[in-house]
Amino acid sequence: MAGFEIRPARTEEYDAYWRARAAAEGFEPSADGIAHWRHLLDLDRTLCALDGAAIVGTAADVPFRLTIPGGEIAAAGVTLVGVLPTHRRRGILRELMRRQLRDAHERGDPVAILYASEALIYPRFGYGVASFDGWAAIERDRAVFRDPSEPVGQTRLVPLGDAANVLPPIYDRVRAVTTGMLSRTPAWWVHHRLRDLPHDRQGGGPKFCAVWESDGEAAYALYRVHDKWDEFIPANPLEVIEVIATSPLAQREIWRFVFGIDLIRTINAGFLALDHPLTLLLAEPRRLRFTVNDGLWLRLVDIAAALSARRYAADAAIVFEVVDTFCDWDAGRWQLESQASRGQATRTTRQSDLRLTSERLASAYLGGISFARLARAGWVEEVTPGAVARADMMFRIDHAPWCAEVF
Numbered sequence: 221m222a223g224f225e226i227r228p229a230r231t232e233e234y235d236a237y238w239r240a241r242a243a244a245e246g247f248e249p250s251a252d253g254i255a256h257w258r259h260l261l262d263l264d265r266t267l268c269a270l271d272g273a274a275i276v277g278t279a280a281d282v283p284f285r286l287t288i289p290g291g292e293i294a295a296a297g298v299t300l301v302g303v304l305p306t307h308r309r310r311g312i313l314r315e316l317m318r319r320q321l322r323d324a325h326e327r328g329d330p331v332a333i334l335y336a337s338e339a340l341i342y343p344r345f346g347y348g349v350a351s352f353d354g355w356a357a358i359e360r361d362r363a364v365f366r367d368p369s370e371p372v373g374q375t376r377l378v379p380l381g382d383a384a385n386v387l388p389p390i391y392d393r394v395r396a397v398t399t400g401m402l403s404r405t406p407a408w409w410v411h412h413r414l415r416d417l418p419h420d421r422q423g424g425g426p427k428f429c430a431v432w433e434s435d436g437e438a439a440y441a442l443y444r445v446h447d448k449w450d451e452f453i454p455a456n457p458l459e460v461i462e463v464i465a466t467s468p469l470a471q472r473e474i475w476r477f478v479f480g481i482d483l484i485r486t487i488n489a490g491f492l493a494l495d496h497p498l499t500l501l502l503a504e505p506r507r508l509r510f511t512v513n514d515g516l517w518l519r520l521v522d523i524a525a526a527l528s529a530r531r532y533a534a535d536a537a538i539v540f541e542v543v544d545t546f547c548d549w550d551a552g553r554w555q556l557e558s559q560a561s562r563g564q565a566t567r568t569t570r571q572s573d574l575r576l577t578s579e580r581l582a583s584a585y586l587g588g589i590s591f592a593r594l595a596r597a598g599w600v601e602e603v604t605p606g607a608v609a610r611a612d613m614m615f616r617i618d619h620a621p622w623c624a625e626v627f
């Protein structure tokens with residue numbers, strides 16, 4: 221790739237950066253949207269590829285804290301990736317990715333994370349799928365709990381303007397114990413999660429926020445209604461944007477609220493945990509029409525730091541031989557030893573137990589994809605017999621990793 225400078229966008233280039241990013245996906249950015257994103261982006265963490273003075277490629281990353289088993293780590297949240305249709309397949313994305321991962325490594329971020337527009341794009345750069353998202357579409361008249369129960373607690377509608385104060389404590393309680401969830405700054409709440417520009421509504425109504433509380437437990441639902449009538453019969457779809465609940469009771473009661481909203485024919489919910497309790501709670505789980513997509517993609521930027529940061533379910537030791545052709549500093553043999561559930565990863569010359577690419581180790585990192593599953597796909601070579609089972613004893617967690625939102 222010759223002739224394309226890669227560097228952060230300058231303040232005076234911010235609009236042009238956005239126009240290039242939007243043109244790569246074929247839409248026109250709204251002035252409001254650009255203004256909101258200005259609160260979320262540190263320009264030093266943007267990248268553009270320039271053809272002369274023209275921006276032809278873009279990328280950025282947002283500093284998140286990612287919940288991992290037993291704690292949280294800094295994660296570079298990769299977003300706003302695009303290359304103009306006039307400049308595709310000339311290696312610009314590859315160079316953006318190379319620079320971005322080098323910067324993340326120098327900063328000391330143990331991992332980078334993203335949502336992929338297409339699953340084909342990122343494995344070549346060492347990203348592995350690390351969580352899955354469930355999508356549900358249920359007819360409201362079939363949304364019935366299997367075990368009848370009386371409603372508990374109280375649900376109230378909270379104006380979006382107040383939600384930035386009410387929702388974060390609920391979200392943070394769940395985030396602290398849910399591997400895969402991301403921290404949200406006050407700016408992220410206001411300018412991203414609660415942003416409600418007409419441009420973003422896709423024909424639907426405004427974002428509503430319902431909050432349920434009882435006895436120290438809480439839940440909220442963000443949703444909007446799309447207007448649809450079928451020969452004077454209400455057929456509105458309800459779009460669930462996010463539901464967060466601090467306990468099983470809170471979960472049941474907030475969904476009871478959602479299922480009870482009038483004039484709705486179908487309830488559509490995305491970004492649900494793969495092991496979401498609704499798949500058990502409903503009288504007819506099949507009616508959820510639960511489908512699964514790849515969710516969070518993760519790249520190990522600093523293997524030793526990432527492996528040493530998480531907790532493990534069993535005390536044992538294992539040597540990984542990691543193949544990494546994109547970030548060569550991560551390639552080679554790493555010994556992971558866990559004592560009292562704390563991990564310590566160091567370079568080693570010992571014989572390897574498991575041989576795999578960095579992408580596949582990234583898929584196993586959060587505990588959502590077992591080494592046995594990777595092995596069944598032929599994606600890990602068991603050099604020492606029993607090493608797959610040993611690694612699974614260590615990496616196992618008690619719930620599916622879940623990231624509640626795309627960024």
Ligand SMILES: CC(C)(COP(=O)(O)OP(=O)(O)OC[C@H]1O[C@@H](n2cnc3c(N)ncnc32)[C@H](O)[C@@H]1OP(=O)(O)O)[C@@H](O)C(=O)NCCC(=O)NCCS
Pocket residue numbers: 244245301302303304307308309310311312313314315335336337338340341344
């Ligand atoms: C995806 C996109 C950024 C790729 O940019 P690009 O500069 O053309 O990519 P590169 O030339 O650096 O390609 C690097 C490699 O990825 C492959 N690749 C790139 N985009 C791909 C795609 N959409 N599907 C499959 N493979 C893809 C290339 O074939 C190339 O493979 P190789 O290394 O084996 O030769 C660009 O096509 C785009 O802007 N798409 C629309 C917006 C979008 O989807 N952005 C991603 C948001 S998550």
